[in-house]
Amino acid sequence: MSEYFRDIGSSITTILTGMGITLRHFFSAVKRKGDAGIDDDNYFSQVDGLVTLQYPREAIPTPEIGRYRLYNDIDDCIGCNQCARACPIDCITIETIKVTKDDLAVCGKTSGGQQKRFWVPVFDIDVAQCMTCGICVSVCPTECLYHTQVSDFSEFKRENMIYHFGNLTKLEAEAKQKKLEEEKKAAPAPKPKPKPAPKAEPETGS
Ligand code: SF4
Ligand code: SF4
Known part of the structure; x- marks a missing residue:
């Protein structure tokens, strides 16, 4: 009989403890994250806060150290292609044109x-495929390719998920390509390499 009442007491204690935790979170949830709300710099170090946000008017800030949408500062890109070669899913497409001497x-x-030394008329990143692994960023020698804090970039059209960073228009690229071909034609033909002297035949004894 005493065990029966002990179990009832234990059940009531458990329910009250659980309800206490629930109520504590309930009342904490009505507080904003800090006085400055979700824009507070210390957002992630605070414990209590809103449970629901008025998205998209409000959005939780992205941490500074994070891997989100890629950006290429094309002015610093040397067209080395290392990022595209390193990408495990080939979602970076690069086309380059060698810079002519008078265009350096x-x-x-x-x-x-x-x-x-290279124009980069095409530098496309298909962010719909990108898995933000960061390998391309780690191999970039000029650090022009980096992750931004932009995490929400949904689109209605698939093609809008391909980001273009190239530094020449199609017409400009054609003109630069033509100029490069003219430079190649005008260049003096390379001197033929001297033929190696024939090896002396080994003397045979008679
Ligand atoms: S982050 Fe990864 S998947 Fe995305 S482009 Fe760079 S290497 Fe490719
Ligand atoms: S690795 Fe960097 S410098 Fe080289 S092509 Fe990619 S973005 Fe440009």
């Missing part, structure tokens, strides 16, 4: 002072 100054240097 026009093409310019990266912010780190490196002379750019």
